Amino acid sequence: MKEIKTVALVGLGAIGAYFADRLQPVLGDDLRVIAGGARAERIRREGLVINGKQEYYHVVEPGEGEPADLVIFATKMSGLQQAIEDVRAQIGPETLILSPLNGVESEEVVAKTYGWENIVYSLMRISSVKVGNTVSFDPNAAFYVEYGEKKNDPANLSERVLRLKALFDGAGIRYQIRPDMLLAIWEKFACNVSENQVAAVLDLPYGAWGSCEDAEALRIMVAAEVIEIAQKKGIPIETNYARDHLDVIKAVPPRNKPSTLQDILAGRKTEVDIFAGAVIRLGKEYGVPTPYNEFLYHAIRVLEAKNAGTVEGV
Numbered sequence: 001m002k003e004i005k006t007v008a009l010v011g012l013g014a015i016g017a018y019f020a021d022r023l024q025p026v027l028g029d030d031l032r033v034i035a036g037g038a039r040a041e042r043i044r045r046e047g048l049v050i051n052g053k054q055e056y057y058h059v060v061e062p063g064e065g066e067p068a069d070l071v072i073f074a075t076k077m078s079g080l081q082q083a084i085e086d087v088r089a090q091i092g093p094e095t096l097i098l099s100p101l102n103g104v105e106s107e108e109v110v111a112k113t114y115g116w117e118n119i120v121y122s123l124m125r126i127s128s129v130k131v132g133n134t135v136s137f138d139p140n141a142a143f144y145v146e147y148g149e150k151k152n153d154p155a156n157l158s159e160r161v162l163r164l165k166a167l168f169d170g171a172g173i174r175y176q177i178r179p180d181m182l183l184a185i186w187e188k189f190a191c192n193v194s195e196n197q198v199a200a201v202l203d204l205p206y207g208a209w210g211s212c213e214d215a216e217a218l219r220i221m222v223a224a225e226v227i228e229i230a231q232k233k234g235i236p237i238e239t240n241y242a243r244d245h246l247d248v249i250k251a252v253p254p255r256n257k258p259s260t261l262q263d264i265l266a267g268r269k270t271e272v273d274i275f276a277g278a279v280i281r282l283g284k285e286y287g288v289p290t291p292y293n294e295f296l297y298h299a300i301r302v303l304e305a306k307n308a309g310t311v312e313g314v
């Protein structure tokens with residue numbers, strides 16, 4: 001089995017920092033952080049402070065270098081297309097690709113340029129926050145990557161899943177290889193669409209779902225639209241998935257905030273287009289009405305407009 005010895009990471013933000021933190025100690029300069037222009041200069045000059053520790057990385061500019069064994073996309077969806085172009089020199093016929101962004105579309109976007117052949121499905125079950133040049137996540141929390149082929153038989157994993165497993169084991173990156181990765185991605189999507197968006201509109205931390213019945217009712221109503229679309233697509237998600245997920249949510253520190261609320265509070269654009277935006281589009285395609293997501297889409301756009309200072313009188 002061919003060892004993964006070189007990794008190109010594009011996106012050194014909240015999620016990218018988690019990978020960088022774990023991969024640099026085992027790969028050294030063979031972890032290449034891909035960045036160009038002012039961003040590259042800033043990363044070279046300032047590095048990144050991860051959980052209080054100053055770190056510096058081997059920065060490789062777009063167009064430089066040679067194919068890596070693995071490319072990890074860790075940008076937001078709004079930056080993914082540019083990242084796809086910037087990482088071109090790092091991608092050869094054998095390069096494995098992970099794009100653990102939220103939403104259900106990142107693999108498709110990457111596949112439009114590089115094909116499906118080398119893409120391994122993935123998502124992040126982690127809560128990480130980047131503010132300025134510092135990233136914080138609980139290093140001891142049971143965070144993990146879910147990854148794998150579309151279908152995975154634990155007794156007969158594919159070679160590339162095993163190559164990634166060896167890398168993650170060596171680097172101390174926790175993971176789960178789910179038997180059905182499309183199911184895993186849609187379960188996470190149901191969480192993000194309901195938790196992130198309701199929390200963003202009502203300014204709620206994670207503690208709300210287990211302690212406030214009305215907040216919980218909204219979470220379930222919004223998730224139901226995603227679950228109905230997923231079931232129409234043939235994804236075997238349980239009708240009660242969101243309700244049953246409450247036990248997992250209760251284990252999240254009650255003060256934690258989903259990333260969409262963090263974006264609103266920090267005055268950044270949110271990822272509403274890959275949450276409610278995608279649900280509305282897919283709802284039309286599969287004949288599922290999505291009124292709660294339509295409401296949330298516009299509500300979050302209003303919050304963005306307030307942040308941008310374009311709502312008169314605010």
Ligand SMILES: NC(=O)C1=CN([C@@H]2O[C@H](COP(=O)(O)OP(=O)(O)OC[C@H]3O[C@@H](n4cnc5c(N)ncnc54)[C@H](OP(=O)(O)O)[C@@H]3O)[C@@H](O)[C@H]2O)C=CC1
Nearest residue numbers: 011012013014015075076079083101102124126127128130
């Ligand atoms: N944060 C979290 O806890 C979780 C996030 N996710 C998902 O992971 C994805 C990434 O989120 P997150 O890490 O929070 O986002 P961040 O905004 O923290 O990080 C994105 C990083 O990508 C960099 N970037 C953008 N374009 C390029 C490019 N062309 N070349 C190099 N670097 C680039 C940005 O640099 P710059 O700042 O210079 O623009 C930024 O550092 C999202 O889809 C998110 O929903 C999933 C689970 C949890």
Ligand SMILES: CC(C)(CO)C(=O)C(=O)O
Nearest residue numbers: 125126127192195258259
């Ligand atoms: C942290 C987590 C898993 C919460 O839904 C997330 O994906 C986010 O905040 O965007």
